[in-house]
Amino acid sequence: MQRPRIAFLIPSLETGGAERVVATLSNHLIDFFDVTILVLYKSPIFFDLDPRIQVVFCGDSYKPIYSLKHSFKTHIRLTRKIVSLLKTHNIDLIIGFMTTPNIYAVLASRLVKIPCIISERVHPEYIDTSKFWFKLRRRLYPIADNLIVQTQDIADYFSKFVNPKKIQIILNPLNPSLVEKRDQQVLKENIILNVGRLDYQKNQEMLIKAFANINADNWKLVIVGDGQEKEHYKSLINELNLNGKITLVGNTNNIAEYYNKASLFAFTSRYEGFPNALTEAMFFGLPCIATDCPSGPSELIDDSVNGLLIPSEDQLALEEKLQLLISNPELRSKISIATENNIDKFNVENVSQQWQKIINNLLN
Known part of the structure; x- marks a missing residue:
């Protein structure tokens, strides 16, 4: 047949x-x-x-x-x-x-x-x-x-x-091949991770500026993705004297490597259909900070339970929550455990x- x-x-x-x-x-x-x-x-x-x-x-x-x-x-x-x-x-x-x-x-x-x-x-x-x-x-x-x-x-x-x-x-x-690569034995590093196209919608500019303003001496910001704002972001990172602290990885076939070793995830979109990268980060157990943009993050995150929500385009709120998670490993651990609930629906x-x-x- x-x-x-x-x-x-x-x-x-x-x-x-x-x-x-x-x-x-x-x-x-x-x-x-x-x-x-x-x-x-x-x-x-x-x-x-x-x-x-x-x-x-x-x-x-x-x-x-x-x-x-x-x-x-x-x-x-x-x-x-x-x-x-x-x-x-x-x-x-x-x-x-x-x-x-x-x-x-x-x-x-x-x-x-x-x-x-x-x-x-x-x-x-x-x-x-x-x-x-x-x-x-x-x-x-x-x-x-x-x-x-x-x-x-x-x-x-x-x-x-x-x-x-x-x-x-x-x-x-969730991509099955990505699911298979989650490895909880990987040693966590002091990395704030962002994954997404480098464009207006994803608003990594706010994240770069926020990272420049917080006390994160032994932390790095890693941004995975490519897009039309790449050269602008390179110039911005150079202006802020953060070339050794912020890495623009570009596209990669091994995104699991970054999810496994990062210690927290920052999601700064102005709008979404549904935030795939946020879903993936939560599956990997990363404590996440996300803008409460239309639409998706608020349907994934119960604020202060399995993640932190901030107003869209609010850089000061982002700085505050980044500093909170960086300085509080117990809170990161608590949120990480909570992210594993209800992941089967993906x-x-x-x-x-x-x-x-x-x-x-x-x-x-």
Whole structure:
């Protein structure tokens, strides 16, 4: 009996939270479905994928769009290409990840007449989108068969124009290969860790400035990730005379090494869809300080129990909590123990079963 064929649609498989979730889900769902990942633009694949998964690029490497006419032609061309690929690969169901792929997925699915699931990965109120895309999203999202989000806050936003019965909250799974690398025998070092893209959203600038203002003589700040703010952060670190105290690691294939040896985790985002890095840090038992940004941290952290929450963009509060944890190893230990509660809900088996149920309901 032939297995159902499903396809994920995503901009790239480079580093990123949405990309990691697609890779993790694909590696698990391949045991139940034939899985194809349609990638909008040709780019390097950062994540390890099961060899049974087929990756197909819809277009060449991304090039900036400079005019409305060029933009319209690009969108039409990509939509046609996706339709062609869905037919060629006999796809039974398509799953869009992120706003632009979601729009393409809805349009293509209706042209091919197959079910469509879409998934938002960032809080929609904070996505920098044009009025055209904003209106297009409001018109097309209600047509999708299901909309997957990660938090109640995001579900409430979309329920204003999408049938609430179509909206489901599914948490992001922990990567099984990362789970296997947790090692509680690793000797902890005096490291404050941050993991994420170096950009406005993640707001590592506040963390760098806060670290410069606290008494942390024998501590280091390690930031893992890459992005458009890298050169700015390098200059800032140099201006603050902290070149030996702050390390910008860049992207790495062995993030577990840093989670294992760090002593605390600082999460400074201005907004999120769901904070993957915070989830991972808590799984590794790191006491975490996180901004209470929309959305996600407050659904993970019970303030002063299994972590510390601070107002978004509040540098003084960040300095205060960093100093508190640095100077109080007993509090770090207490919070670390508390982080291990309720972590099973991020198990890939549990998350995958929820996705399987939705997919099977649409295919049957």
